[in-house]
Amino acid sequence: MKLNKTIICSIFIVMFHLVGLYGFLNSELEKLFIVLVPFHLLLMLSLLVISTNDFSLNIRNFAIIVYLAGFFIEVIGVNTGLIFGSYTYGEALGFKLFSTPLLIGVNWLILVYCTGVFLEQFKIKSALIFCLIGALVLLSLDFLIEPIAIRFNYWSWAGGKIPLQNYLGWYLFSGLLLWIYRRLDFQKQNKAAIVLLFAQAGFFLALNFWAL
Template sequence: MERQKGLKLNKITIAILIIVVFHIVGLIGFFIPALQPLFLKIVPFHLLLMLAVIIYSHEARSFKFLIFFIVVFVLGLLVEWVGVHEHVIFGRYVYGKTLGIKLSDIPLMIGVNWFLLVYSAGVLVQWSPFKNPFIKVVLGAAVLVLLDMVIEPVAVRFDYWAWLSAGSYLTAPLKNYVDWFLVSLAMLVVFELFQFKKQSQVAAVLMLTQFVFFILMRWA
């Protein structure tokens, strides 16, 4: 039993170290102008690494976990497709080159990113003192809106995406944050419906690390 607890702790420690170290490396790369083009190219690989860490750290991996990933991945792509092509969600925007390979103008990595965000927020609120599912999903959605507010200036600057109006690049409209809250709320309801047992702190650390990373990236 003690050995199992030790292995579990070691697994959590390894996952957290990978998250923190690779975000620090990313910050260093973006703060050195000569390295920025290289680090922009590896953004999709960074997201895939974070996905691998989350899968590695998830307790009781099962077919249910795979289904959850697929559901959020597909929903994320569909929401973004509607946003980009129909402009009824988030506002008028287009994706740049930084997130990599696109399908119908939507980077496949955005589906991965939606999963990472929703899962991390869902696990973060598992560690909150609130037990009511409604309060948890509202809190989680609020956290994701705050993160989006931090990300937006960095994302536009580094060609993750751009906001458009009459052909001009603009900052994110208020509609973006309202829709982010509603979409995040719906995705977190899905998380709650899957009823995952309380997870380790790894995903919560990823969420908090992203806050620190993108706040610091404003000065890159």
């Protein structure tokens, strides 16, 4: 039953990313698929919940802490420019509170969880090395995400340029969230999460190549 859940969730993850890629590459469907971005994020989160076999207090605490930390770091960032640089959110990520989409915390949660689960495969003993490598993985994803996010109105940067501060802030904050992941004891084997990590990377990589 565990294997079946994992396979089914993985199939849905790959299928929806392929459909999304087709939609974003089709000018006639582009606007519709931008509207569907919030629903896609919630669907991916739901598939991760379904595919995990741990519903303990620790994993719930992890989800709450990372969601709130991700949301409020963005609130501070977007309203002060002190964390990532000067930027504003568009409408693609849905309803906003304090000029920040509520779903941005979900995005941080998905990325950190999937990256953490992926790194578990390498059995890294040092928590510091785990966090440093994990932050590098997340930073690499940000390099892929940024041009597409700007193009499709997820967010925009003052002056139209992505500051170095953004990448530094992303790296340090990612490392902090991965430290929280490492500290809390819960089931960290979820192959669907690894599929989602690579599906997202492939999705944004394909869009970047298409834009060349």
